[in-house]
Amino acid sequence: MNQLEYLAKQVLTTGSPEAGQALRDALRRVSKPDELRLLAEGFYAEPEVSVPTYERLLELLPEDVLARVELGFVYFLMGEDVEANRQLSLARALEPEHAQVLTLEAALAREPTEKVRLYRRILQTEPQNEIALGKLRELGEIP
Secondary structure (H helix, E strand, O other): OOHHHHHHHHHHHHOOHHHHHHHHHHHHOOOOHHHHHHHHHHOOOOHHHHHHHHHHHHHHOOOOHHHHHHHHHHHHHOOOHHHHHHHHHHHHHHOOOOHHHHHHHHHHOOOHHHHHHHHHHHHHHOOOOHHHHHHHHHOOOOO
């Protein structure tokens, strides 16, 4: 276990502001995007860790559309739709037709018809996209 993983686990086990600050301080010293991406992915479901990690990654690589979308999904899962939509807007500005951008947009869409339209758009460029196919099945659009 490296120092970042140790600090991440401290944040989760103690929940203390000091542990959170120690993690944020350590993240600021990391300059390797791959290291940040691994930590963020490993703690994806733990926003106390994944949010500051994705934020640091985006400080280093502001045009990383996948990191932007993943951060948006973390906010979406937290019920923070305003922030998720902000991340979506930033990702859309980078690469509006990227399948992950469209997937986040569909997740945030309120109307089922809009979700269907977006998932079908994904399938135009990625006909075997499992997420889009599964969501269209859930919506009763394909058997």
